[in-house]
Amino acid sequence: MRKSTAERRRGLALHAIMTPLALIWLFPLWMMFVFSTMDDNGIFSPGIVLAPSDQFANNFRALEADTGFIRATTISVCVAMIYTVLSVALTSMAGWALASYRFVGKGIVIATILGTLTLPYFVVVIPQYVMVARDFQLGNTWFALIVPPLFNSLGVLFTRQTFQMMPQELFDAARVEGVKEWRIFLFVALPLARPTLAALAIILFLHSWNNYLWPLLINSQPAMMTAPVALGSLIGLTKVSWGGIMTGAVILTAPMLILFVALQRHFIAGITTGAVK
Amino acid sequence: MRLRTRTAYAFLTPYMLIFLAFWIWPIINSFYLSFLNTRSANWTFNPQVTWGRLLVDPAFSNALWNTLIILIIQVPIMIALAIVLASLLNSPMLKARGLFRFAFFAPVVVGEVAYAAMFRLMFNEFGIVNKFGVSAGLPSVSWFSDPTAAMAVIIIAVTWRWAGYNAIIILAGLQSIPDDVYEAATLDGVSKLRQFFFITLPLLKPVILLCVVLSVIGTMQLFAEPFLITNRGGPGQETETLGLFLYRMGFNTFNFGYASAIAYTIAALAIAISLLNLWLGKERTQ
Numbered sequence: 001m002r003k004s005t006a007e008r009r010r011g012l013a014l015h016a017i018m019t020p021l022a023l024i025w026l027f028p029l030w031m032m033f034v035f036s037t038m039d040d041n042g043i044f045s046p047g048i049v050l051a052p053s054d055q056f057a058n059n060f061r062a063l064e065a066d067t068g069f070i071r072a073t074t075i076s077v078c079v080a081m082i083y084t085v086l087s088v089a090l091t092s093m094a095g096w097a098l099a100s101y102r103f104v105g106k107g108i109v110i111a112t113i114l115g116t117l118t119l120p121y122f123v124v125v126i127p128q129y130v131m132v133a134r135d136f137q138l139g140n141t142w143f144a145l146i147v148p149p150l151f152n153s154l155g156v157l158f159t160r161q162t163f164q165m166m167p168q169e170l171f172d173a174a175r176v177e178g179v180k181e182w183r184i185f186l187f188v189a190l191p192l193a194r195p196t197l198a199a200l201a202i203i204l205f206l207h208s209w210n211n212y213l214w215p216l217l218i219n220s221q222p223a224m225m226t227a228p229v230a231l232g233s234l235i236g237l238t239k240v241s242w243g244g245i246m247t248g249a250v251i252l253t254a255p256m257l258i259l260f261v262a263l264q265r266h267f268i269a270g271i272t273t274g275a276v277k
Numbered sequence: 278m279r280l281r282t283r284t285a286y287a288f289l290t291p292y293m294l295i296f297l298a299f300w301i302w303p304i305i306n307s308f309y310l311s312f313l314n315t316r317s318a319n320w321t322f323n324p325q326v327t328w329g330r331l332l333v334d335p336a337f338s339n340a341l342w343n344t345l346i347i348l349i350i351q352v353p354i355m356i357a358l359a360i361v362l363a364s365l366l367n368s369p370m371l372k373a374r375g376l377f378r379f380a381f382f383a384p385v386v387v388g389e390v391a392y393a394a395m396f397r398l399m400f401n402e403f404g405i406v407n408k409f410g411v412s413a414g415l416p417s418v419s420w421f422s423d424p425t426a427a428m429a430v431i432i433i434a435v436t437w438r439w440a441g442y443n444a445i446i447i448l449a450g451l452q453s454i455p456d457d458v459y460e461a462a463t464l465d466g467v468s469k470l471r472q473f474f475f476i477t478l479p480l481l482k483p484v485i486l487l488c489v490v491l492s493v494i495g496t497m498q499l500f501a502e503p504f505l506i507t508n509r510g511g512p513g514q515e516t517e518t519l520g521l522f523l524y525r526m527g528f529n530t531f532n533f534g535y536a537s538a539i540a541y542t543i544a545a546l547a548i549a550i551s552l553l554n555l556w557l558g559k560e561r562t563q
Binding site for chain 2: 007010011014015017018021022023025026028029031032035043044046047048090091093094096097098100101102103104106109112113116118119120121122123124125126127128129130131147148149150151153156181182185206209210212213217228229231232235236242245246248249250252253256257259260261264267268271272
């Protein structure tokens with residue numbers, strides 16, 4: 001098939017617009033990586049250097065000296081994993097209840113979740129803080145990092161929709177056989193919902209990994225800081241290694257980029273369906 | 278579907294306990310707190326020092342003004358860019374699609390702190406942006422001591438971070454438009470550009486409105502960018518947003534009552550602007 005000249009010209013124009021735009025968009029990420037391999041003299045030298053150097057290990061040592069970044073990253077990994085597992089478990093159970101049964105109060109529950117969905121998080125952050133840190137004295141604990149953010153209703157809506165779209169005869173057949181409801185949920189419904197659960201888990205993990213405001217407020221002691229909070233505490237200090245900060249930024253970003261490339265489909269599914277949150 | 282209240286509650290209760298404790302109760306409590314003077318030993322009812330102060334506090338109107346400026350400039354630029362990006366990414370003529378998608382979508386997974394650090398360093402007085410500018414013959418800009426320049430950095434940063442996110446949503450909208458609509462138009466000799474304006478955009482309107490609403494809600498809560506990139510809303514308070522102002526009142530001076538009033542104002546504004554958008558969107562179709 002031969003393409004017309006007009007069409008070829010249009011294709012060329014398309015790439016002539018997209019290529020520089022894409023390069024501009026990639027530039028900050030590329031420079032984040034480049035700066036993480038330079039010492040501060042290199043970063044602030046007058047010349048423009050766009051290629052990586054060899055100071056990554058030194059920068060990491062500087063970062064570790066400025067803030068205990070290994071410990072902070074360990075906390076972040078654990079929190080994100082526990083949070084993701086708990087949130088998927090709790091919200092898929094709730095989603096199943098709302099999808100599968102008629103019960104007293106169902107309408108109120110759904111209306112409350114949907115009605116408050118778009119309320120800004122800032123509305124709850126003060127009372128959450130007062131309750132957790134002041135009333136219960138639970139600041140700087142694992143509980144404070146993991147449990148309050150579990151209110152997120154993304155999973156409820158996400159899984160409810162998935163369960164509703166499944167053929168109900170499947171579950172009814174199991175019920176006729178006398179299979180208990182929790183076994184139907186666990187062994188029939190959940191395995192069928194795997195793509196949804198994967199997309200959900202990825203988005204929740206990302207949320208938790210990048211979460212900044214709540215951990216900043218509630219876990220301010222250096223020993224219980226998450227990685228974003230620890231890194232953020234260095235920004236704005238006068239005597240600090242910028243190469244180290246960039247190294248921390250790369251450590252926070254690179255795993256997510258790799259995950260994104262590997263699981264792009266799930267990421268995109270999670271974003272488009274979960275756009276409400 | 279049979280009436281199974283007991284079973285349903287068993288599945289629902291664990292989540293609902295957390296939902297009520299850490300979402301519904303704080304929503305109510307926040308409203309209550311917004312009428313209290315929380316700076317006295319016993320928290321007493323005194324809306325004069327919360328809602329009353331809001332009306333006369335120049336720091337509040339400054340933060341509100343800054344937030345609205347970002348909203349008015351940044352959201353339209355970003356949404357327009359996202360529509361263009363999504364349309365171009367959807368073009369069948371595009372080669373190396375995966376690479377382009379990666380370039381624009383990657384910022385979505387970058388955390389606030391990492392990207393804030395990066396933008397702060399890039400726009401440093403001796404940073405890479407000024408190096409490029411000077412080598413192109415432009416004067417060196419001290420981005421963070423000039424209010425307008427500092428605002429521009431925030432707008433650029435937020436656009437970089439969120440344009441791809443919106444493009445993903447719009448792209449999904451584009452892909453749900455059936456091909457035969459375009460085939461019919463092409464047969465009738467309608468140009469691609471006219472197809473875009475008279476078929477694509479009207480069909481995309483619900484998706485674009487969703488993006489606008491999400492962006493408005495997000496911008497009303499802008500916090501990490503002025504906190505980290507422009508060093509706590511600097512220069513002075515010139516880039517302080519409502520989100521940052523709330524943080525300062527709530528967690529630097531621990532004035533929970535006043536901060537709650539600010540929080541409810543943010544929510545009310547976000548909802549009002551979103552509804553206005555939805556309403557305007559509807560008006561134009563009729």
